[in-house]
Amino acid sequence: MEDVDVRKRRTMDVLLRAAEEVFRDRSIEDVTVEEIAERAGVAVGSIYNHFGSKAGLRAAVVERALEVDRSFIDMAFTPDRTPVQQLYAVAEQYLQFYLQYPEYFRMLAFPAEPGQYTAGRELSERMAKQIDAQNDRMVVAIQAAIDAGVARPVDAKKVAVVLLATWNGIISLNWRPDQLRRNESELRDLLETAADVVANGLLRSPLAGG
Template identity: 40%
Template sequence: MDEPTPTRGQRRKARTAEAILAASRELFFAQGVARTTIDEIAARADVSVGSVYFHFRSKDGVHLALVEEALEVNERYMRDVPGAASPLQRVLDAGEAYLRFHLERPDAFRLVALRILEPTAEGGSTDVERRIADRVERLVGAVGNDLQAAVDAGEARPISAEDGMRFLWGAWNGVIALSLRQDRLRLTDDEVRRALDEGRAIIERGLRA
């Protein structure tokens, strides 16, 4: 059955909501969530402050909507990993997909992967943190399952797949996070790619049985 055509009022509401999200996405990426105010969001979106509250209730509501969007993007990149026959190759390819997620959608990457860099008030935004943790845990777990499969198949050395995946996840995030430094130690995107390519070669040599 065809979806009903949105009314003019529904289209107007959708445009307003998207303008608020677009403005928030730019501000959050440029200066962080904590330092962004509702007034700034409204001004950037060219809407009233009341419109922001009407559509999202609070800044946390805007943040959660953007996080949900970013999580969908993250999952799409990870689903696009080629279905290699080798489980170890799938693990390595997941690292490449994660890097592409950062390079092509840095706004979404920062909302999902580098949330730890964003200062929050005591208690934080629990809905946001829970959604990130639930879905990232699922994604990381899937790659961890591939690592365990590589061990079980004798393709990788007998290691703890859980601890190994924690290391890989931390290494991927750690290297990419260097691109956000504000001093001379900051890496360019090319340097991040070269470092992760070198790390991939080191990890593959170390893992292969």
């Protein structure tokens, strides 16, 4: 006879996978528990038994996505790397996160509207805060490079935001349906190019008067 905990975990996993698909680009109020249950092949009651509510299931999906994202980014910030090497490594790990978990990437990089309900807005705010906390790790690396004299004085927070926004835009080229679509190798090359432009600058020397 199958262990109760194993059955519970299996049901939770299929519900999370179904929820990941339906919540990928839709707000919580646009999705019904019946739709999720049908997609998962389980009874509607399972959602309430394991997650308490639709909002609880949505929160569990987001938390799982954030946890996976953190695990990839952790691999970039190793003590054997210099701050600059860490920034290049973050770009690679972020790409790997997308390639292995595209639904999670879309959920975090291009979140759906939170909807009108308090639970949706609170979850959206919590997700933004945790992503911002992840971004702060890049801020620390950039500031460390500045303090070491490797990088010129800049607003580290703004540069980190620029990097993340640039990476999101580049990676999103992978799902374009037209000639602008880029494959994995091309994405990696573009990410490295973006990092090089930020790290080394585009102009050979500053232009007087802008």
